[in-house]
Amino acid sequence: MGQLNKPGGNSPIFNIEARPQEHDAVISRQGQWARIIHSRPCTCLKSGKVDLFCNKCNGRGFVYYFQSEKTIWEENSPHTGQNILKPYWTPITDVIKVQRKLSQVQGGNKNYKIDSFNDDSIYISGQPNLKHYEMVQCTYKTSNFEYTYQTFTYNNNNFFRFDLRVDKIYQERQDQNDWQGLSNAYGVECDINRIVQIENLTTSVIYPITIATIKKQYVYIDISTITITNGDKIKISIEYVFPEKVATTQISSKKVLEKWGSDVESGDVDATFQSWTDIKDGDIITFLISAQSKYSKMKRTVKSYDEIPEFDVIEILENIIDEDEVEYKKGIDFEIRNYNDLEWISNKPVTGKVYTVVYSYKMTYIVQTGTKKHINNENKRFPRNVLLKEYSRVKGKEMRIND
């Protein structure tokens, strides 16, 4: 690593405050792929207590969702020279500001009137007309979701797995930008956000989407109310979300400890996000490139499932043995649902029994800043740092603060 040419410290030589594109380029290079899930309290919490059998939150007390829209701040957007802009991100869902950036000598900044926009173009007016060599900065909103479909052959298996590797998606789009040649040795994938349509191409029947549930890259179909035969071609259309890049620093220095106050523990992380990422307390951040394994002692609850202390469980590695030496078989007696629900589907320990589970998981953190970090035109400031705490050490109620 080179030394930064600035007296007195390791701050960047350029001021990256209020320069979103430079900030984003740094995070893009130095950050790690992460899944960011927002959480909000479930309506069943109104009474002050969680409804264990609530069908919206499954007794967790909060529901998960992905960021649906992102704001692209001051992009140097390509334009035709005829007052038509072609921003990088599509579809465009709103346009906030279009400005020509010039020095005072050249006449200063100039705001243009936004006449209209469609999925990929913004039409502006105002004098003087843009010239090809002039930079034009555009602040606009775009959807955070993309669409795709895959066709599967039904074969007695009700799980359909999508291939949503980020490098494969970029290749298919043939993006002629700096994403090309992206390395993805860890097989990082996008997540399904919503099912759009399920069609049986063999019988031309469109099934109601209520028969399906989603988990990461999987769609599970409940076939109890539909007609489906081995060999049928099933086309599933989905909406999915890309992971984000997040740059982190392990918190260890005294300086950082002072900054965050006294509730910092070892293992906590200082994180910086791209300018379009909305972050608030309680959000769940999973780093997608590293998997680890551990065992946890768990106690059988009254629910149909028990919650594993780590959030993003990939796989249960061994059969489960309870305190009475009774063995429960993987895939027969239990399976993982959602992110970390150990669902009992056949034989199960009696309520209150203790058992040990060995599993692999991806490291997950909870955002705990004490302040809202949503940015707007007035307070945009980079870098934006927040404190992340290890998921397994955060108590349930602390995740639901500030909403």
Ligand SMILES: [Zn+2]
């Ligand atoms: Zn609920």
